[in-house]
Each structure stands twice: as structure tokens, then as C-alpha cells.
């Protein structure tokens with residue numbers, strides 16, 4: 001691990017303590033709530049699992065590489081990440097997937113790639129799912145919706161036969177009408193073309209009907225609208241095999257926070273306050289199962305063109321937990337164990353990711369307060385709406401398969417196991 005050696009403070013010969021040894025010295029673990037204020041106390045959690053990231057290799061290493069993306073993951077407490085297949089070549093067949101798998105070997109944490117649902121993510125011909133099933137975590141055409149119902153039905157039936165999850169980016173192209181941010185108050189007042197909520201929930205609605213027919217294991221990516229939450233809640237009540245994720249920015253921000261900066265440009269867009277509240281309700285009642293970041297790095301130039309013309313996508317791996325901990329846990333809105341479950345066991349169980357919690361964990365100082373500064377990110381991507389946010393919670397160490405893959409400047413792991 002040549003690259004780990006370059007990180008400040010990491011001695012590659014140093015063996016990591018087990019999570020049990022660390023946990024004995026920490027204030028709370030996911031199974032126990034803090035008895036008192038967690039200020040200035042370490043907490044140990046199982047390594048976080050992000051089932052929705054973009055590592056941009058092969059094909060777009062100017063935006064991110066597997067190495068920089070997984071270093072960012074490690075710094076954010078993640079030991080497992082699942083990169084989406086919108087790379088070049090798209091992993092839509094065994095030979096194309098081989099290039100993604102080759103790139104994935106450059107990661108410092110475990111990388112579980114997706115295969116695409118359709119050839120070239122073009123939505124017309126279903127990919128060679130059978131030829132890829134043994135080497136992918138699930139199938140997705142993330143980045144675009146599968147417009148043709150017949151194609152989606154066939155993909156679901158074939159994925160079901162392979163016992164694989166279909167993870168869907170739900171978006172009806174015909175309803176987008178050139179929009180760049182949510183069709184709401186900010187868009188109206190500032191004269192931007194809007195993206196309507198219906199462009200998301202119409203496809204969720206269609207897919208849930210297909211899931212009822214096909215019995216496929218189905219996961220909705222980055223849910224952003226209240227209507228989607230309601231549709232998924234109703235489907236779950238009927239016993240449909242559906243799970244879903246949302247991202248920290250949809251839970252913590254809405255269109256009243258928008259500024260004319262690429263930092264606020266992502267797809268789906270930040271919706272309005274009623275959507276944000278519905279998403280939090282969905283987190284609390286279990287309708288939303290997973291928190292993923294949709295870490296989507298672009299170059300500085302690609303994000304420099306304001307709300308209207310910047311590319312869609314923001315980075316998230318290095319600030320997800322501090323933002324959630326500060327905005328939802330410390331405020332008493334969501335219990336800490338709920339957030340931790342949504343970032344660890346829930347995604348791992350749904351996507352069949354198996355790991356040993358004793359050798360895959362992260363240690364946090366929950367009392368450390370600082371300002372999110374993207375210029376310090378290990379990711380090549382620097383665009384995040386959380387820039388400048390004052391947060392609590394600093395990742396001090398991440399251990400993946402018993403190896404230290406991230407250690408914060410000045411942190412000595414032997415200190416907390418020998419106190």
C-alpha cells in the first residue's frame with residue numbers, strides 16, 4: 001500500500017487494534033446510546049458502507065480516481081463503497097466489466113462495482129447481466145432513468161433470476177424540460193427553468209408496479225421528493241421488495257438554501273422544505289433504509305459555471321457523517337443508532353456485503369468542532385453545499401480488513417486502547 005505510506009501519521013508496520021479493544025474505551029457504539037454528553041469522547045462504529053458513489057475510473061480520471069475517491073472514503077469512515085457504472089467503458093459485459101474491476105484494485109478500501117442495467121446505459125438493450133453477476137454488487141443505470149418500461153421489466157426479471165438488486169435512478173426524461181434546479185420558489189424568483197418533482201416520482205411509481213409483477217429486489221437511488229417517500233411507504237406496507245436511499249444534502253438542505261454556485265447543483269436537485277421534512281419522517285419510520293452520499297466529483301472548471309451551467313453532482317464522502325451528526329443527531333431529530341444503521345448494516349444487508357466488524361471500523365472524536373473546508377479534501381472533487389458548515393465529529397482512524405487506511409494528523413491509536 002504505497003499510497004497509504006504517504007498519508008501523514010500512518011506507519012504501515014503498525015497493526016490496528018480490533019474494534020472490540022477500541023470500543024471498550026469509547027463512549028458509545030451503535031448498540032448503546034450515550035449515557036451523557038458525547039463531547040470530547042471517542043466513538044467507534046462499524047466501517048460505513050456507501051452504496052452510491054462515483055469513482056470516475058476508467059475514463060474520467062481528471063474528475064477522480066479510484067485511489068483519490070477511496071482515500072476520501074477512508075477519511076470519512078467508509079470501508080466499503082459501491083461505484084456506479086457511468087464510466088468508460090460502461091461495465092455492460094464481462095470484458096467491459098474487467099476494466100472496471102482492474103481499476104477497482106487501486107482502492108484503499110473495499111470497492112464493490114455495479115454493472116449497468118443496459119448496454120452503454122443507453123436504456124435500449126439489457127446488458128449481459130448473466131455474464132457479470134458473479135463480480136458485481138448489483139445492477140444500475142445510475143445517471144439516467146430507464147425510459148422504456150419493457151426494457152426495465154426484462155432487466156428486473158433477469159436480475160431476479162440472478163438474485164441481484166436493481167438500483168434505479170428514477171427520472172422521466174420527457175418531464176425534465178431543460179430544468180437545472182427544483183421547480184420551486186427559488187427557481188421562480190430567480191428565473192431558472194425548474195425540474196419538477198413528478199420527473200422523479202412518476203418513474204418510482206412505474207417501477208413499483210413492475211416490481212409487484214416481477215418480484216425483483218428493487219432499490220430506489222437518491223430519493224428527493226415527498227411523493228416518492230409516500231409511494232415507497234405504501235409499497236412496503238403491501239410487502240413489495242423495495243428499499244431506498246437518500247443523501248445527506250436532501251435531509252439537511254432545501255431550495256431556500258440555494259445560492260448561484262455549482263456547489264448546489266446536483267441531480268436530483270434540492271427540493272423544498274416539505275420534501276425535506278417528508279424525507280426525515282421517512283428516515284424515522286424506516287421507509288428510507290439507507291443513507292448514501294452520491295459522491296459525484298467533477299473538475300473545478302466543470303463546477304464553476306453557477307447553478308445554470310455547472311455539471312450535476314457534489315462530493316460527499318468526507319463530510320457525510322459530520323454533517324448528519326451535527327444537523328440531525330445533536331439536534332435530537334434522529335437517534336444516533338438510526339443514522340449509524342443506515343450507513344452500516346442496512347446497506348450491507350440489502351446489498352449482500354459481508355465483512356468482519358472487528359477488523360472494519362472507524363473511530364470518531366464527536367466533540368471536535370471545525371469548519372468543512374473542501375480544499376482539504378483528499379477527493380479531487382471540491383464541490384459541496386456543506387462548504388463552510390460548522391460541524392462536530394472528526395474521523396480519527398479508519399481500519400479496513402485490519403489495516404489502518406486513514407489516521408488523522410496527530411492521532412495515536414495506542415492512546416485510546418491503553419488509557
Ligand SMILES: [Zn+2]
Nearest residue numbers: 142143169221
Ligand atoms: Zn443518480
